[in-house]
Amino acid sequence: MTAESIGVDVEGVSKRYAHRVKGEVYAARDVVLHVKPGEFLTLLGPSGCGKTTTLRMIAGYEMPDAGRIRFGGQDVTHEPANRRNIGFVFQNYALFPHLSIFENVAYGLRVRGIDEAEIGRRVGEVLVLVGLSGYEQQFSSQLSGGEQQRVALARAIVIRPRVLLFDEPLSNLDAKLRVQMRHEIRELQRTLGITTVYVTHDQEEAMAVSDRIAVMSAGSVVQEGTAEDLYHRPASQFVAQFVGRVNLVPGRITSIAGDVAKVAALGSTVDALVLTAGLSPGAAVRLVVRPESMAIAPVASGSGALAATVTSRTFLGEKIEYLLRCADETLQVVRYDSGPGDIMAEGSIVAVRFAEGAVTVLPETVAAAKSE
Amino acid sequence: MIRASGHRDPVVAVTALVLWLLLALFVVYPLGMLFARMVVDQGGFTTAAIAKILTDRNQIRAFWNSLLLATLVGALGTAVGFLFAFTAARGRLPRWLLAMVDASVLLPLVSPPFTTAIAIIFSFGPRGLITYELLGMKGVTVYGLTSTFVSEALTYFPIAYLTLRPILAAIDSNIEGMAFSLGASRWRVFRTVTLPLATPGLANAFLLLFAASLADFATPLILAGNQFPVLPTQAYLQITGLFDLRGGAVLSFVLLVPALVVFVLQRYWVSRRFYVTITGKGAGETPFNSISPATRNVLLMVCATVALVIVYFYALLLYASLVMALGANHTFTLQHYRVIFTEGAKAIRDTLIVAAFAMPLGGLYGVLLGYLVTKKAFIGRRSMELVSMVNYALPGTIVGIAYLIAFNDPPIELTGTALIIIACYVFRYGPTGIRATVALLQQIDKSLEEASQGMGAGSATTFRRVTLPLILPAFFAGLGVVFIRSMTAISATIFLVSISWTLITVKILDNITELALGPAAAFSVLVVVIVFVVIAAIGRLLRLFRAPGNVPMASLLGG
Numbered sequence: 017m018t019a020e021s022i023g024v025d026v027e028g029v030s031k032r033y034a035h036r037v038k039g040e041v042y043a044a045r046d047v048v049l050h051v052k053p054g055e056f057l058t059l060l061g062p063s064g065c066g067k068t069t070t071l072r073m074i075a076g077y078e079m080p081d082a083g084r085i086r087f088g089g090q091d092v093t094h095e096p097a098n099r100r101n102i103g104f105v106f107q108n109y110a111l112f113p114h115l116s117i118f119e120n121v122a123y124g125l126r127v128r129g130i131d132e133a134e135i136g137r138r139v140g141e142v143l144v145l146v147g148l149s150g151y152e153q154q155f156s157s158q159l160s161g162g163e164q165q166r167v168a169l170a171r172a173i174v175i176r177p178r179v180l181l182f183d184e185p186l187s188n189l190d191a192k193l194r195v196q197m198r199h200e201i202r203e204l205q206r207t208l209g210i211t212t213v214y215v216t217h218d219q220e221e222a223m224a225v226s227d228r229i230a231v232m233s234a235g236s237v238v239q240e241g242t243a244e245d246l247y248h249r250p251a252s253q254f255v256a257q258f259v260g261r262v263n264l265v266p267g268r269i270t271s272i273a274g275d276v277a278k279v280a281a282l283g284s285t286v287d288a289l290v291l292t293a294g295l296s297p298g299a300a301v302r303l304v305v306r307p308e309s310m311a312i313a314p315v316a317s318g319s320g321a322l323a324a325t326v327t328s329r330t331f332l333g334e335k336i337e338y339l340l341r342c343a344d345e346t347l348q349v350v351r352y353d354s355g356p357g358d359i360m361a362e363g364s365i366v367a368v369r370f371a372e373g374a375v376t377v378l379p380e381t382v383a384a385a386k387s388e
Numbered sequence: 389m390i391r392a393s394g395h396r397d398p399v400v401a402v403t404a405l406v407l408w409l410l411l412a413l414f415v416v417y418p419l420g421m422l423f424a425r426m427v428v429d430q431g432g433f434t435t436a437a438i439a440k441i442l443t444d445r446n447q448i449r450a451f452w453n454s455l456l457l458a459t460l461v462g463a464l465g466t467a468v469g470f471l472f473a474f475t476a477a478r479g480r481l482p483r484w485l486l487a488m489v490d491a492s493v494l495l496p497l498v499s500p501p502f503t504t505a506i507a508i509i510f511s512f513g514p515r516g517l518i519t520y521e522l523l524g525m526k527g528v529t530v531y532g533l534t535s536t537f538v539s540e541a542l543t544y545f546p547i548a549y550l551t552l553r554p555i556l557a558a559i560d561s562n563i564e565g566m567a568f569s570l571g572a573s574r575w576r577v578f579r580t581v582t583l584p585l586a587t588p589g590l591a592n593a594f595l596l597l598f599a600a601s602l603a604d605f606a607t608p609l610i611l612a613g614n615q616f617p618v619l620p621t622q623a624y625l626q627i628t629g630l631f632d633l634r635g636g637a638v639l640s641f642v643l644l645v646p647a648l649v650v651f652v653l654q655r656y657w658v659s660r661r662f663y664v665t666i667t668g669k670g671a672g673e674t675p676f677n678s679i680s681p682a683t684r685n686v687l688l689m690v691c692a693t694v695a696l697v698i699v700y701f702y703a704l705l706l707y708a709s710l711v712m713a714l715g716a717n718h719t720f721t722l723q724h725y726r727v728i729f730t731e732g733a734k735a736i737r738d739t740l741i742v743a744a745f746a747m748p749l750g751g752l753y754g755v756l757l758g759y760l761v762t763k764k765a766f767i768g769r770r771s772m773e774l775v776s777m778v779n780y781a782l783p784g785t786i787v788g789i790a791y792l793i794a795f796n797d798p799p800i801e802l803t804g805t806a807l808i809i810i811a812c813y814v815f816r817y818g819p820t821g822i823r824a825t826v827a828l829l830q831q832i833d834k835s836l837e838e839a840s841q842g843m844g845a846g847s848a849t850t851f852r853r854v855t856l857p858l859i860l861p862a863f864f865a866g867l868g869v870v871f872i873r874s875m876t877a878i879s880a881t882i883f884l885v886s887i888s889w890t891l892i893t894v895k896i897l898d899n900i901t902e903l904a905l906g907p908a909a910a911f912s913v914l915v916v917v918i919v920f921v922v923i924a925a926i927g928r929l930l931r932l933f934r935a936p937g938n939v940p941m942a943s944l945l946g947g
Contacts, residue, residue: 081398096841097842098841098846099844106835106838110833110835110839112836112840112854113858114857119880122847123843127843127845127849284454300501
């Protein structure tokens with residue numbers, strides 16, 4: 017049931033609304049996105065960043081104040097949702113409570129005037145696909161959250177939409193089911209090859225399902241890339257903090273050689289990769305250090321390391337989380353547990369060593385929020 | 389958030405205009421005429437009529453009597469209702485017992501307003517089954533404050549039950565368990581946790597009962613007697629006995645004052661004082677046992693006693709309808725039913741015709757107005773909703789007298805027609821459908837309509853296949869309430885019946901006045917049966933359409 021995949025282009029789309037206190041506010045501002053045919057793109061960002069507004073404009077539930085939206089090159093900017101041939105999965109599923117599961121899934125087919133035998137065949141097929149055959153005559157109130165989610169999914173794909181759109185589809189499920197469902201959604205999308213735009217505020221979920229992620233903040237896309245790009249090469253402190261956990265350590269560049277800068281920080285000098293242009297010696301910067309890219313060892317074990325004090329430790333089974341005090345900075349460190357006896361005591365002095373090439377540097381911004 | 393749309397939609401504009409005209413004609417105009425009749429005499433402004441009534445000692449007594457009666461009914465009814473609600477919510481009753489409690493509470497809700505009153509006369513009257521037959525007392529008088537207030541409390545306590553039960557059920561028993569674990573006794577927990585949390589609900593129930601009693605016309609007319617005049621009956625007697633329309637208008641306006649105070653208190657004061665006890669996960673499988681087994685048994689006994697009294701009253705009514713003359717000749721007979729189906733046939737036919745017209749019109753009116761004020765933007769949207777509630781909130785006596793005054797003379801002469809009764813029912817009981825529609829539409833998430841749209845459906849298809857089926861329960865609720873009230877109401881329509889169009893309830897009242905208690909009992913039984921059949925049919929329809937919800941029973945009460 018694979019249809020031909022098409023690309024989705026969002027070209028400089030904006031949406032304003034009147035705010036009672038702030039006056040005119042942009043919910044989305046000059047958003048540019050190019051989703052390739054068959055690609056799974058996720059819009060990731062905190063609440064209020066404009067990701068849902070953007071998705072709803074792609075769906076046709078909101079009309080942009082400026083910009084164009086194209087499906088496979090065809091301009092659909094002013095087409096309402098019912099003419100765009102989309103599959104939309106709502107956060108609350110939006111199953112029709114008065115219709116059976118069969119009728120819920122059949123709804124879009126009936127609207128299209130497809131004959132009864134074909135409807136029966138296609139609904140049956142798609143219910144098998146989401147693992148719900150036998151549920152045809154049930155009603156949504158009789159289903160669990162995960163099952164309702166699958167019905168919503170079945171209802172969206174049965175019409176063979178050109179684009180599949182998800183608005184935080186997993187946020188009403190419990191943690192375990194969320195992990196399971198995101199795999200199922202990913203598998204299904206791969207099988208069907210439908211171009212997909214997915215909205216979430218959960219960075220782990222975004223990394224798990226997407227080909228590519230667009231991080232949004234304050235109505236705009238601030239960085240786009242694969243999960244690895246975003247995690248290892250964040251272009252801003254916002255992205256560094258939003259995607260994964262990070263230490264942002266203040267420092268000052270002393271010299272630059274090629275793409276490696278020497279940074280005075282933590283009472284020492286640290287080598288860091290320079291990813292952004294425009295940094296020169298003397299600039300105030302932040303070192304970007306992921307908690308898992310630091311090794312710690314009892315203090316006697318060698319030179320070239322920073323000394324730090326363990327202020328707290330949390331044993332989590334597979335890993336141990338430490339908070340270290342190092343030259344008046346707090347560092348989060350995660351170490352995988354290699355066996356009993358591998359644990360540093362609280363209050364002990366340890367040597368901290370950064371993994372090779374794992375430290376990057378970003379310019380200090382005024383708006384740098386919390387540094388955890 | 390509900391997005392209002394269709395700003396310049398001509399269909400919306402025309403519908404809104406028509407509804408405004410109807411509201412102006414059947415809500416605003418009659419009340420205006422009622423007020424005018426009080427203060428305008430022979431073309432000039434005068435307060436003479438008001439002064440005359442307000443200085444009449446008998447009428448002042450009626451005013452205070454009304455307040456006293458309403459206070460007593462409010463207190464006793466709330467107490468009994470709370471007892472039932474607490475037992476139902478905390479008594480861990482088996483399903484069948486809960487169903488029995490609900491059924492015994494349902495009976496007074498769907499009966500003509502004076503069935504309890506008749507049963508009390510049968511039991512405690514001069515030839516009463518208990519006073520005369522059982523105790524051999526002679527010359528007892530049942531009429532007066534006591535019997536009136538007991539009868540009203542028994543008739544209206546289901547309102548308190550239906551108001552309090554969801555509130556008590558919503559109080560997480562874990563909160564009580566928490567207090568218990570801190571060392572409080574069960575009684576202390578009840579006193580310091582449960583009762584304070586239920587207080588807004590109790591206040592609300594009291595006010596609802598107070599208003600119901602204040603507006604009740606049938607019970608005091610039968611039971612209060614000459615010694616205990618109250619406002620609704622005084623207004624009725626002023627008009628039917630003394631042919632003093634102006635005096636009746638003034639009396640009904642006097643009734644308006646406390647009714648309005650209670651309405652404002654209930655809507656704007658009590659309704660803002662409800663506590664929300666959200667405690668994360670619900671009580672789960674092992675809720676805290678808020679009451680000890682001994683307390684539970686006592687509560688059950690008390691509830692069973694009250695339920696038995698109700699069942700006894702209705703059994704007595706049925707029995708009285710099947711014997712020659714209760715208290716004198718207990719020979720089995722179908723005579724009374726023969727009477728109501730011959731002499732009373734016209735009343736039955738008229739009532740059913742009126743109900744048959746009022747029901748669909750009222751249902752349609754409710755859904756239409758409810759949909760319009762929730763989903764569409766037009767000028768005067770808020771005020772339309774408010775005006776539509778006026779006839780519903782006012783005591784029936786006021787509405788009846790206002791209609792009588794407004795539609796008695798040209799330009800709009802409706803007295804003596806069925807239309808005036810139908811209009812009265814539609815605009816007085818249709819608002820139940822409005823409220824149900826508004827409540828339902830607010831629950832329907834915007835995403836349901838969007839989902840339909842996303843799958844390719846246009847707005848017409850979306851309305852027909854998604855919105856309409858979802859507000860169908862509100863339509864049926866409107867239908868049900870209008871029909872049931874058409875069968876049981878009297879306080880407004882007693883002023884509107886005529887030789888051409890009469891009603892069963894009025895006929896029952898005539899029978900009682902003529903001491904033809906057998907036919908009165910037979911009529912009452914007939915009404916209860918018809919109402920039960922219709923409620924069952926509506927329940928079946930709702931299931932057929934798989935629509936969640938039910939007929940909102942709490943709105944069925946009052947004359």
